[in-house]
Amino acid sequence: MAKNCHNDYKMKFSGDEEFPDLSLHNNHMAKVLTKDIYNKLRGKSTPSGFTVDDIIQTGVDNPGHPFIMTVGCVAGDEESYEVFKDLLDPIISDRHSGYKPTDKHRTDLNFENLKGGDDLDPAYVLSSRVRTGRSIKGFTLPPHNSRGERRTIEKLSIEALATLSGEFKGKYYPLNGMTDKEQDQLINDHFLFDKPVSTLLTCAGMARDWPDARGIWHNDAKTFLVWVNEEDHLRVISMQQGGNMKEVFKRFCTGLLKIEETFKKHNHGFMWNEHLGYVLTCPSNLGTGLRGGVHVKLPKLSTHAKFGEILTRLRLQKRGTGGVDTASVGGVFDISNADRLGSSEVDQVQMVVDGVKLMVAMEKKLEKSESIDDMIPAQK
């Protein structure tokens, strides 16, 4: 690993002297971390050397925003969630609607369990997308991993992806080796990810050694895409124009399971456990790590007084079409599931499918100047 915690040396100083100043902070870590918890955890370290100071550095450096509640901590390896459970369990509970340390998470990647989803009106639903992340067992995570580890992850990923065939046959483009032509094409396809500039990520050490061992893989049809060594070991994305979420989800599940098979054959399955589901770098992505969403035109509904309320009840969230933290353009919103942990992949995509269907119906009503009061859903 790149970081050495030099924690033994820091133990010379008292917990009070080391405790961060969180007086201006508004993130989950700052809400949860007390001097007692800090004192209890500061002497510990995961076997790979990740410490509580490493966990919280990003949250200390990014006080947060008064309106957006960021998480403020990251895991450095699978063991982080065990060794630092006194800090991470309350954060997980806070972030994931009261999820308890004894709760079990259900994984369901059987696309056949999704009802409907192939009939979202394409006049309103412009595109559909499902993404998740996966961490490979036996390696530390992006905030902590060494160049050697990261390169091995890349090598394993390239090997695994090269075995895919049929609709999943594709090609890998390492960030540090693509031609200008390839780069332009990836930019035009909106596939290229760039060096993180967000301090939420850079302060967590995730941009180290950029662009070494980072890359993008996609299938020839450009509907299935894998990012290697960005914020997680792998980010897996299935997407297409139009509203056929059923097809997107089918491809997502099929592709993911094929990739997982190949990694397992090399004795490197994905990090998963029955309490936290899929283990990822940011606690906000535990469970399914899934964000399933659409770009949908809702010019009237989005200005309705109850829009926010409707989204909350449907367990959905809105973003601008540029992604998280962007504003909507022309009444087009990115609508996706808010939950990650405590419900399965099928559950979450079902909520998107049902919720978007309902909201499109509401939009149509509002176009005819009819009321939608009797359509307001109950809290899911």
Next chain:
Amino acid sequence: MASTFTRMIAGRYPAALLASLGAGTVAGGLLLSDSALFAEGKRSLYPPSADFPDLRKHSNCMAAALTPAIYARLRDQVTPQNWTLDQCIQTGVDNPGHPFIKTVGAVAGDEETYEVFAELFDPIIKDRHNGYDPRTMKHPTDLDASKITNGVFDEKYVLSSRVRTGRSIRGLSLPPACSRSERREVERVVVTALAGLKGELAGRYYGLGDMSDKEQQQLIDDHFLFDKPVSPLLTCAFMARDWPDARGIWHNHEKNFLIWVNEEDHTRVISMEKGGNMKRVFERFCTGLKQVEQLIHERGWEFMWNERLGYILTCPSNLGTGLRAGVHVRLPILSKDTRFSKILENLRLQKRGTGGVDTAATGDTFDISNNDRLGKSEVELVQQLVDGVNYLIDCEKKLEKGQEIKVPFPVAQFKKY
């Protein structure tokens, strides 16, 4: 916890390692033995060659000096505070550099860095400081400002004069490595000492996190306020952690002696004033530094210094004197002369825009300062700057009258001490 440990072992390591575990596994998350075993396994799975950075597109001093052999010998070494080579070079790996500007690409985490990792830092120092060899040469320190001659410039040309350096507090880790408590201790030590300054040096401290809006605006107007580093050269070297905790600015009431606390170094010390009296600026600089040093001695602290490297600072480029003495000077005709760069080069001076390093000059006014830091004393460097600026002004005056100017002989390199 024992189950987590065995799960990890079974998942990751070759069978050979399992055999060596024995019965010593104890439950608990703390376990130095966990870490030691992990580190051992890591070393066998990832030899140094697996971790050697890709420096093919890099052009900084670190990339020029670091070889796979040096990396292999140093990768698993640590300073007494457990600072590693990977941490020293991270900034250089993350910032390939620019073909025209050669950045250093490595930082120290503590005083011992320059010893433990000497095999890398010595060639970097040689490269950056004109062949200075820390193994064989000694660095002279001389803060006797009375030795400066001709140190008052023609104010028709020189608008302002400034001298800066840095100082590190021995026994505390440097900004890339320091913990919050160490950083707070640096602040305590320095602020306590500064409170003892009297007369024209008496002043006040403004903690970055505590200042009022009014104080902040005043410091901005005075051009004293430093902000959170945005340059990736610094952020990739971990120097912006925990901002703005334990950072602040101290200045005297006269506003001509200023100290930054916990920015890129433990302290940056600046003496400045409008006009051309560089001698007075340097006098105040030396007096102030000596008084601060006396005040910290009284409490049992001292500055990091040794006779090979002079004053120890975070960036190898600032070793020795850490001193940049400069002026803002108007040279409308000379600056357009094709010989301007060569003249500066031979005088061992550098030009910057008046916004500081990496800014372009606006109009005819330049920031002219000394190139060198290590191998010559403070007095020598300031005298070199004084002589050089006087020469430049003389050229400008000659060109005004249509007279001929000459490119001077190159200034001598270091003497042998």
